[in-house]
């Protein structure tokens with residue numbers, strides 16, 4: 330958006346420079362610099378740029394916190410509106426990490442609606458769950474789930490169960506209060522995990538199950 334705005338402003342300047350004419354139509358005469366239209370273009374650009382800047386800040390904060398938590402440099406990127414329609418990886422998941430024969434990429438792509446939920450998380454993280462907590466909880470869980478792929482787990486049901494057991498610490502790492510982090514972990518475990526598809530759900534993901542990592546942040550220990 331910054332580039333578009335500056336380009337528009339620059340184009341306006343050159344158009345003015347090329348076509349400048351005084352009130353008598355004399356192109357060699359002096360014409361007032363069109364401050365007004367350029368000012369309007371810059372103002373529109375600045376206002377439109379604010380949400381985009383917020384997304385960039387959110388991406389950076391998430392990447393920094395998750396790199397610290399995982400002990401390895403990782404990047405989280407938000408998809409834009411186009412990525413909803415033209416997913417370049419042909420994959421419409423809420424988030425994904427590319428894999429090659431060498432293992433996982435260091436970048437987690439988040440679909441646009443996941444980032445909208447994440448923005449709500451950043452707004453509510455010290456206050457509490459909103460009336461409809463689902464988008465915010467799902468988004469936090471997507472960050473947590475993709476982190477398991479970034480850490481090297483390829484299987485979806487295992488990555489999902491590892492994420493379920495770490496939603497609490499991921500929420501705290503991203504600045505949530507203890508209460509909010511706990512509410513998120515429990516909401517996902519009670520309301521969303523049981524409805525997951527077979528690819529993601531495992532009956533062994535429970536207290537004492539084969540996928541129980543016996544860590545204190547598992548929802549069945551909170």
Ligand SMILES: [Zn+2]
Pocket residue numbers: 474478485488
């Ligand atoms: Zn996955």
